[in-house]
Amino acid sequence: MKITKNLDLTSYNSYKIKASCKVAYFPESEEDIVSFFTLNKDFILLGSGHNIIFSKDYYEKPMLLFNGNFNQVEVEDDVLEIEAGAMMWDVAQLALEVGLSGVEIFYDIPSSLGGAIVMNAGASGEEIKDVLVKVRYLDLADLQIKEIFKEEMSFEYRNSFFQRNTDKIVLKAWLKLQKKGKTEIREKMELLKTQRWAKQPKDFPNAGSVFKRPSGYYVGALIDELHMKGFTIGGAKISEKHGGFIINFNNASGSDILEIIEEVKRRVYNLHQVKLEVEQRVI
Known part of the structure; x- marks a missing residue:
């Protein structure tokens, strides 16, 4: 098991949010994984980091990472x-x-x-x-x-x-x-x-579709209807290419992204009484 202290997590999340953790574990076998959970009851599990939003800039809890390891x-x-x-x-x-x-x-x-x-x-x-x-x-x-x-x-x-x-x-x-x-x-x-x-913003860090598709609607169409493409908070904004994506265009923090999410949810609910559900995992 590889163990790294004070790991910079910026490259371990696709939004490229700047964050770090006190200690990170990279298991290489099932025995490593069992050993980790035998010793740690309060932890954060992180996979490839492509569907997550870091809400903090530092994590005290130990992290178990599956990223470039345990991948046969x-x-x-x-x-x-x-x-x-x-x-x-x-x-x-x-x-x-x-x-x-x-x-x-x-x-x-x-x-x-x-x-x-x-x-x-x-x-x-x-x-x-x-x-x-x-x-x-x-x-x-x-x-x-x-x-x-x-x-x-x-x-x-x-x-x-x-x-x-x-x-x-x-x-x-x-x-x-x-x-x-x-x-x-x-x-x-x-x-x-x-x-x-052709549809997705590949030129800025993002984590894919932010919201699950609500019954009877398309998220992109709802964003278009609200004229929210390009809506910006801090270093994060709703992509002009596809309204269902939020991009990090200027050193966005997790809170920038989360504030945009809450504003989108509020406006969509006010317009259609539809409660959007976030697809991405907030850590």
């Missing part, structure tokens, strides 16, 4: 066995190399395997649950390692068994894919990437 992927026939720290764009690239289809949507979605399962990540009508077989996890209630099949997880839009049970820590997952030609797989990956880049 094994292939057996048409099944991928993936550790929680693996980046999904790396998984998509490996699947392409071995001629397996089913994770092309993750080619340009920044997420670790663990985070993707917790959030039931996806795009273009596809979600990780579509290819998931089972998950291996650590149950903090008794510090036992267990496995659960997809059918038992009650997946919903951007929600899962693991989001509802935060004392269950994803360790590994098995994805069942389909054999296809590499050319066909690559073409789909590039098409999805091109479509995403």
Whole structure:
């Protein structure tokens, strides 16, 4: 287990918010993870950092990070066995190399395997649950390692068994894919990437879609209706390219981003009586 004191977290969150923590742990095995939770009951768990907002500039609590570690992927026939720290764009690239289809949507979605399962990540009508077989996890209630099949997880839009049970820590997952030609797989990956880049603000730090899609509405359209594109607080603003994104254009703090979120929620509710739900995790 790698342990780092006074870790600068700026590069560990996609908003590039400046923050640090007293001590960070980077596990390399299941034994490391069990050991961490045996010794720490009050902690912060951080994956790839692509769907989070740091609300503070310093964290006293120990952090367990899955970022460039605990990220092995094994292939057996048409099944991928993936550790929680693996980046999904790396998984998509490996699947392409071995001629397996089913994770092309993750080619340009920044997420670790663990985070993707917790959030039931996806795009273009596809979600990780579509290819998931089972998950291996650590149950903090008794510090036992267990496995659960997809059918038992009650997946919903951007929600899962693991989001509802935060004392269950994803360790590994098995994805069942389909054999296809590499050319066909690559073409789909590039098409999805091109479509995403045309719509999303890739030139400033951001953490993807801020809000879950409310029933009967599109967040981007609601922002357009409120004329809030470009709305700014501090160093953060709503992207002019896509209203569903907040960007860090000038050394934004977490509080800048959170203040914009609250203002958007207030205005949307006043106009349509719709309560927007934040997709990103506030730490």
